Amino acid sequence: MSLRKLYYSLSPNLRFIARKIYYSPIDAWETLSRKRHKYEPLKGDIYTGSGDFIKQGNHHLELLIKHISLVPSDHVLDIGSGIGRTASALTNYIDKNGSYKGFDVVKKGVDWCKNRITKDNLNFEFLYVPLQNDLYNQSIGDAKAFTFPYKNDSFTKSFLFSVFTHMQKDEIENYLKEISRVLKPSGQCLATFFTYNQETENFTASNPGFNFPVNKETHRLMNAEVTAANIALFEPELDRMIAAAGLEKRAFIPGFWRDQGLKAKGRDFQDVLILKKV
């Protein structure tokens, strides 16, 4: 069994515990040597992916400035804010004329952000929403029927880093409509996806390291049991969903998950899509 499959075979709670145990020596060392950034959680608490937490957050900030022209006075919505990877970087950028709101389905992550980030930055707010996701929790709320708890036209910018890659197709469809509702006219959204079309389908189906064997016609799943493990959307279906939500696709930057050659061009792992409210 591959390490990835073994990881997915654990329950969300057991995954949290396994991570905590695995990283405990390095966390102890970093605590003793005071090596941790003030907005960096313990490695054992970072349930949102591996790599350098602070560098990745700074990279997200660069992408937001480059692709959706983020400015310090923007009012931003971070959907799937996790344990504050992007928010940490934004604390150095969003100023008192702007604001940050983030929500997530994992309470531990939201609590960490409230205790550490909101404490010093009162214009940064985090909200826990108890929606079900079989990779991250055992809640029962239904993301495909969820109304974001914000008024129409509240935000100038929105973003989702590695969130639509862990949701179901009908949930994504609902979230796109909600993003359109809460963005101001001409507001922009940066979201990462795994997408494929007829030309790339064979490649993605046969990539041994990272593939999506479960074919659901409009999308593909990496794992039949843990349906949120990773999802790839069929591009024409995603285009239909984007248009139906009243959004316009402004740019599509393919990621190197589908073609290692793109890594040398400085691309991100996931596909990056830029959407604008029509």
Ligand SMILES: C[S@@+](CC[C@H](N)C(=O)[O-])C[C@H]1O[C@@H](n2cnc3c(N)ncnc32)[C@H](O)[C@@H]1O
């Ligand atoms: C790979 S993590 C990325 C977190 C964060 N965006 C980052 O880049 O650090 C995916 C996040 O999506 C959240 N998530 C999953 N389903 C969600 C949903 N329906 N609504 C909001 N967040 C969700 C998970 O709890 C997790 O924090």
